[in-house]
Amino acid sequence: xxxxxxxxxxxxxxxxxxxxxxxxxxxxxxxxxxxxxxxxxxxxxxxxxxxxxxxxxxxxxxxxxxxxxxxxxxxxxxxxxxxxxxxxxxxxxxxxxxxxxxxxxxxxxxxxxxxxxxxxxxxxxxxxxxxxxxxxxxxxxxxxxxxxxxxxxxxxxxxxxxxxxxxxxxxxxxxxxxxxxx
Numbered sequence: 001x002x003x004x005x006x007x008x009x010x011x012x013x014x015x016x017x018x019x020x021x022x023x024x025x026x027x028x029x030x031x032x033x034x035x036x037x038x039x040x041x042x043x044x045x046x047x048x049x050x051x052x053x054x055x056x057x058x059x060x061x062x063x064x065x066x067x068x069x070x071x072x073x074x075x076x077x078x079x080x081x082x083x084x085x086x087x088x089x090x091x092x093x094x095x096x097x098x099x100x101x102x103x104x105x106x107x108x109x110x111x112x113x114x115x116x117x118x119x120x121x122x123x124x125x126x127x128x129x130x131x132x133x134x135x136x137x138x139x140x141x142x143x144x145x146x147x148x149x150x151x152x153x154x155x156x157x158x159x160x161x162x163x164x165x166x167x168x169x170x171x172x173x174x175x176x177x178x179x180x181x182x
Contacts (some may be wrong), residue, residue, distance in 0.1 A: 028058065
């Protein structure tokens with residue numbers, strides 16, 4: 001399984017700052033994300049569209065979207081699925097530190113007979129915290145070509161399995177206030 005940290009956005013909720021490079025406890029958010037994935041996957045990638053050298057310094061290969069225009073997480077997922085050397089790819093956003101230790105294992109167990117699964121916490125969906133089979137690359141590309149960019153809608157179109165992690169906070173640090181509180 002390949003793990004991918006999604007850090008390719010424009011940082012709109014962070015006043016244009018590159019979210020993955022913002023510090024939490026003295027380290028970039030993306031470094032925390034890589035650490036969380038490192039124990040669960042065989043290889044790592046970072047999906048980023050700016051500050052590529054800074055991301056590369058975190059110790060994982062960096063991919064930029066193959067599609068122009070910051071089309072969102074699905075574009076990063078498409079690029080990663082096409083680049084992955086494994087059949088299964090585990091995605092997580094750069095602003096969600098503290099993944100469950102069994103995220104990869106539980107999503108993989110649940111995805112039997114399907115091509116995608118995503119995490120939930122007590123009914124709250126975390127659509128970008130997901131496991132996708134790389135055969136979904138063409139379906140993602142078709143969705144993007146049709147103007148569909150929501151990961152939630154893509155999961156629905158694939159009948160993705162929702163897997164609840166009731167003991168996980170699902171903490172998402174996507175605003176300056178949330179990051180400061182953490």
